[in-house]
Amino acid sequence: MKTSAPARAADTFPKLLLEHARVRGAEISVREKDLGIWQSWTWSEAAANVRALACGLAAMGFKRGDHLAIIGDNRPQLYWAMTAAQALGGVAVPLYQDSVAQEMTYILDDADVRFAVVEDQEQVDKLLEIKERLPKLDKIIFEDPRGMRHYGQPFLHAYADVQRAGRDFDASYPDFFVREVETGGSADIAIMLYTSGTTGKPKGVCQTHAALITAARGGCEFDKLGPGDEILSYLPMAWVGDNLFSYAQALVAGFTINCPESGDTVMTDMREIGPTFYFAPPRVFENLLTQVMIRMEDAARAKRVLFHYFLAVARRCGAEILDRKPGVSALHRFLYMLGNVLVYGPLRNVLGMSRVRVAYTAGAAIGPDLFRFYRSIGVNLKQLYGSTETCAYVCLQPDRHIKLDTVGLPAPGVTVRIADNGEVLVRSPAMLKEYYRRPDATAEVFDEHGYFRTGDAGFFDPDGHLKIIDRAKDVGKLTTGAVFAPNYIENKLKFFPYIKEAVAFGHGRDTVCAFINIDLGAVGNWAERRNLPYAGYTDLAGKPQVYDLIQGCVEKVNAELAADPMVAESQVQRFLILHKELDPDDDELTRTRKVRRGFVAEKYADLVDALYCGKASQRTQTTVKFEDGRSGLIEADVQIRDAATYPPAPVRKSA
Amino acid sequence: MSTSGSSRRIGDVLLKLEGISLSFGGVKALDDVSFEVRSHEIRAIIGPNGAGKSSLLNVINGVYHPSQGAVSYKGTTRRQMRPHEAARQGIARTFQNIALFKGMTVLDNIMAGRTLKMHAGFVFQCLYFGKARREELEHRRQVEHIIDFLQIEHIRKTPVGRLAYGLQKRVELARALAAEPELLLLDEPMAGMNVEEKEDMCRFILDVNDEFGTTIVLIEHDMGVVMDLSDRVVVLDYGRKIGDGTPDEVRGNQAVIDAYLGVRH
Secondary structure, rough: OOOOOOHOOOOHHHHHHHHHHHHOOEEEEEEEEEEEEEEEEEHHHHHHHHHHHHHHHOOOOOOOOOEEEOOOOOOOHHHHHHHHHHOOOOEEEEEEOOOHHHHHHHHHHOOOOEEEEOHHHHHHHHHHHHHHHHOOOOEEEEEOOOOOOOOOOOOOHOOOOOHHHHHHHHHOOOOOHHHHHOOOOOEEEEEEEEEEOOOOOOOOEEHHHHHHHHHHHHHHHOOOOOOOOOEEEOOOOOOOOHHHHHHHHHHHHHHHHEEEEOOOHHHHHHHHHHEEEEOOOOOHHHHHHHHHHHHOOOOOOOHHHHHHHHHHHHHHHHHHHHHHOOOHHHHHHHHHHHHHHHHHHHHHHHHHOOOEEEEEEOOOOOOHHHHHHHHHHHOOOEEEEOOHHHHOOOEEOOOOOOOOOOOOEEOOOOOOEOOOEEEEEEEOOOOOOOEEEOHHHHHHEEEOOOEEEEEEEEOOOOOOEEEEEOOOOEEEOOOOOOOHHHHHHHHHHOOOOOEEEEEEEEEOOOOOOEEEEEEEEHHHHHHHHHHOOOOHHHHHHHHHHHHHHHHHHHHHHHHHHHHHOOOOOEEEEEEEEOOEEEEEEEOOOOOOOEEEEHHHHHHHHHHHHHHHHHOOOEEEEEEEEEOOOOOEEEEEEEEEEEOOOOOOOOOOOOO | OOOOOOOOOOOOOOEEEEEEEEEEEEEEEEEEEEEEEOOOOOOEEEEOOOOOOOHHHHHHHHOOOOEEEEEEOOOOOOOOOOHHHHHHHHHHEEEEOOOOOOOHHHHHHHHHOHHHOOOOOHHHHHOOOOOHHHHHHHHHHHHHOOOOOOOOOOHOOOEEEHOOOHHHHHHHHHHHOOOOEEEEEEEOOOOOHHHHHHHHHHHHHHHHHHHOOOOOEEEEEOOOHHHHOOOOOEEOOOOEEEEOOOHHHHHOOHHHHHHOOOOOO
């Protein structure tokens, strides 16, 4: 544990920042790639920037308890804005930067946002579009002045100007900043995050300094993070994961955050930085693997053979070697060593994971096969279980005791209980204070003993590890009485690189059917190498050859399902490939890209009916929203296929 | 788009064409075309296929020499000018059919756009030494600004041949911008793009015009784009100028409507 003792006394984020500036002022606090070069700021420079901005905000009338919205990609200036707001006793409200203006209206209004710090013209334009409906929104501060020269609105201010005014203010009232920071206490609300709204309207989750710092400190001690560690901050700032890792943990442990140049350069930037601590939702790990697999298919034969041979070796013993478990033969250890030199090492390097000590995945269930793959090539990938309400801090997987299908042991200080209906209940110091202005919702999520209802269904295995099956409300039953866990099936399907998204139906039905979204990259590459011409997603998705390919995948999943008596009845009987990609702009996915199953079932009710009434194809029409806000119509004949199913395996006595 | 109605100051006449005629054998590509371009203006040239739009651009930057008429640029009148002279005087262009170095990376392609600004000797450049090194660093910084401006960071090191068409168009614009032109000629910058790419390109053109004060002459077929972007429009038909004025004036011009929609004879 490298966190210095005085840092423990600091109980708010601004105090932590000042403490780091004092103790390790010359070390790097944050880097950003700009104009092709990694620019860096030390802890003292970061503190000076926060101070200038905070004073500037104060000069503009920002008061204790005011709410400051933050909209944009991960930029040092936006992280500083969070600290600056907190320094003045305000609350930072990060929003998803890719939300369309309409979606922002609700949150900005609900959160009583008075100030907004945004990245660039794009975000300013969105706010201007909805400004009239937001009487409470007072000032908009933009970081990047490009294209902003002719915007004359008096409520628009450049970030640099606000800081300049702040420095003048600071010169006139030199005690102001420190006094404001000292006034802040750990029970103040630091950040308000909005739930993704998988169910109903988004709710503002109020997290105090104390809760976030507890979660961050717990995580840092657990994984021994400290100054010198590097993290790539590329996930939306509005997501609890980024708040915990890039903000709370960085300020608690004093490690360096690195902001990529743009969303499209993350892969390159990650290779350049070589983070030691890495965080990604399962889909990122999935995409990385898909890309590697696509590129390997195009590689020379010798390389391909080598690659697949050593991956097989890794599959056999890699995870065991990483966990330092006994029982791996000397031959396999030798082969793994060889593979490490020839394949795993270079592969980790390509993925930018050469220096990763700990990598986390959370946000959705990760396929065990995918999880095992990363561990087997020597990446210490762990699952983390938590939610916005619990600061993403409920269960952690301790090094060397990683189980592929569990999320680990309850984190230090956290109590987990399973309710009678299978729902996971949590009591923790890192817990939301309340939903903003929603006492009804707040009362609802806590049970009579003060436990938080996670809404997830799970159970403890004999070693005390928590196993999550699905969302409690998603777990359903087939008419035969068998358990139907849609996520479980979907994740199995999604492990195939060709399948990007899957939606399984079955609750209250006698069989299971599924929608499939193909992965345009992987299937496109596959089609090209077979000289199969296609004109975009819809066309490719309708090709009989593609259906054959996907049918193969579905049947493999069925074979796996058949082997497990618990889910043998959930084999996918019929499936179709959707004619459009599921998209958060069309409300089919949440901004964190989780499928909104109920909405999808409703929107494509005609297709669901067709699946269950035995039709071979169904004509359908769908409106889609383009990025510019206009909408269009996609019309297609969607084919439906039957998939082979397998007889359930006989129940074996476990040894 | 919020940039319209901006306070851009349109200045004096930068480029003036007087009575330009151009023939290829018996074909009269241009017939007595006169118009002017003011500095900081976005000037569109429209017309049906074969109207002589590209020929006109080629006359402006000296690829073709008009058989009659004169071009004055920044006050100097000339009958003939070669393309490299035009480039040296601050005229850059992009092409209807993309003319990039396909095997080179985006970065190298844009760097190539700065060739005229490189002054260090060949040997020094080879050795990356002294003045050459300082220059190269400075050029790279300029190029990075353009890359940032056009948001092509993610393809910086990608060979151009591997890029999608829309992106190649953007790279071509980047290369033209690298020359820091005063007058930028764009030959169908949005041909073959989808709606989203077109919108991006429109924004970039407006930003270039606004941020760098570059005067822009563009040929475009998408009328929506032309009407949104340009300050004034020249209309050509069969090598003759049949209309000239603001987008609204041109839209109401009977001759233009006839040329585009056809007339019953």
